[in-house]
Amino acid sequence: MATVKYHFLTNKRKNLIFDVGVKKGGTRALLEFIRVHPDVRAAGSEVHFFDKNYVRGFQWYRTHMPATLEGQLTIEKTPSYFITREAPHRVQLMNPSTKLLVVVRDPVTRAISDYAQAISKKIDMKPFEQLVFVNGSIGSIIDTSWGPIKLGIYSRYLTRWLKFFPLSQFLFVSGERLVLDPAIELRRAQDFLGLKRVVTEKHFYFNSTKGFPCLFKSEGHSAPHCLGLPRTYGPGNMVEEESAANCDLIKTCKGCERNVTTIVRCVTCDAVFHPSCALRVAGLVVVGKNNLVKCCATESEVIPEQNLCTLHGLFNLKFRGIQHVKL
Numbered sequence: 612m613a614t615v616k617y618h619f620l621t622n623k624r625k626n627l628i629f630d631v632g633v634k635k636g637g638t639r640a641l642l643e644f645i646r647v648h649p650d651v652r653a654a655g656s657e658v659h660f661f662d663k664n665y666v667r668g669f670q671w672y673r674t675h676m677p678a679t680l681e682g683q684l685t686i687e688k689t690p691s692y693f694i695t696r697e698a699p700h701r702v703q704l705m706n707p708s709t710k711l712l713v714v715v716r717d718p719v720t721r722a723i724s725d726y727a728q729a730i731s732k733k734i735d736m737k738p739f740e741q742l743v744f745v746n747g748s749i750g751s752i753i754d755t756s757w758g759p760i761k762l763g764i765y766s767r768y769l770t771r772w773l774k775f776f777p778l779s780q781f782l783f784v785s786g787e788r789l790v791l792d793p794a795i796e797l798r799r800a801q802d803f804l805g806l807k808r809v810v811t812e813k814h815f816y817f818n819s820t821k822g823f824p825c826l827f828k829s830e831g832h833s834a835p836h837c838l839g840l841p842r843t844y845g846p847g848n849m850v851e852e853e854s855a856a857n858c859d860l861i862k863t864c865k866g867c868e869r870n871v872t873t874i875v876r877c878v879t880c881d882a883v884f885h886p887s888c889a890l891r892v893a894g895l896v897v898v899g900k901n902n903l904v905k906c907c908a909t910e911s912e913v914i915p916e917q918n919l920c921t922l923h924g925l926f927n928l929k930f931r932g933i934q935h936v937k938l
């Protein structure tokens with residue numbers, strides 16, 4: 612009988628790679644897609660060793676990472692590593708030749724997604740358009756110190772990483788393409804990691820109910836499955852089709868007809884929208900707080916002037932002082 616030799620994490624782990632960010636970029640999708648590869652083992656949940664749990668020591672980290680076979684890579688995803696000041700040095704101490712995957716997404720949609728996650732935890736948060744501008748004054752300068760905007764200034768954080776790792780050790784994955792054509796990004800990732808191209812378009816199908824590419828099958832799932840709802844809205848990770856379909860939190864966005872948890876809702880017709888889709892509805896007005904809008908206001912309706920603000924100004928966001936990283 613052949614003996615299977617498992618490798619456990621040693622503190623100079625050579626085959627450990629990181630999906631370091633960015634938050635809301637699509638880091639979970641990348642992890643779940645790359646772990647389909649037979650030569651990749653992944654830690655299921657976010658480990659947070661190089662940020663929050665570093666003081667617990669290496670033994671703690673070891674127990675949170677999967678064992679691998681000879682020739683397998685181990686990957687872990689913790690998006691907050693990207694913005695943690697100490698993380699680059701700590702990762703370098705573990706392995707200076709490690710490879711780093713960074714999923715980047717348009718900073719505006721990333722900020723909206725970040726805000727949507729935050730407001731689902733804290734429903735009395737101010738509206739996005741108030742927080743995004745300095746002094747809450749709509750149309751003024753964008754507040755680059757506000758978390759969801761600050762985090763989108765990727766160059767600020769990348770500069771720190773580049774002090775410890777050469778650019779050649781990074782792969783920037785497009786969060787947008789991960790949704791539109793995941794096989795392309797997976798091909799790039801496999802090439803970068805020196806893996807055989809095993810994960811291809813054959814592994815994906817587009818689930819029009821969820822509005823995302825999903826997997827036909829993968830480790831631990833013999834049935835087709837999609838990514839679960841984001842952690843803020845539900846259990847996270849991959850869920851089977853049936854349980855996703857049964858979740859009554861999900862409604863269809865009137866703008867793009869993809870799934871949405873109620874983020875922006877019309878007080879007149881009860882339609883719901885993604886914030887980004889709401890921006891495209893002609894004549895849509897915000898009514899009071901809590902992301903309530905009127906998408907179907909008729910001319911005869913009188914909406915009190917002080918309760919109205921148009922969302923359309925958000926299209927013209929001027930990111931003063933924000934540098935965009937050329938990838």
Ligand SMILES: Nc1ncnc2c1ncn2[C@@H]1O[C@H](COP(=O)(O)OS(=O)(=O)O)[C@@H](OP(=O)(O)O)[C@H]1O
Pocket residue numbers: 633634635636637638639640690724786789790823824825837838841842
């Ligand atoms: N296939 C597939 N299925 C589901 N979701 C997908 C997929 N590919 C990319 N995405 C996008 O991933 C966004 C969440 O990003 P993260 O996984 O990085 O979020 S987190 O930081 O871990 O909370 C999430 O953002 P929002 O839709 O704005 O919530 C998705 O747009």
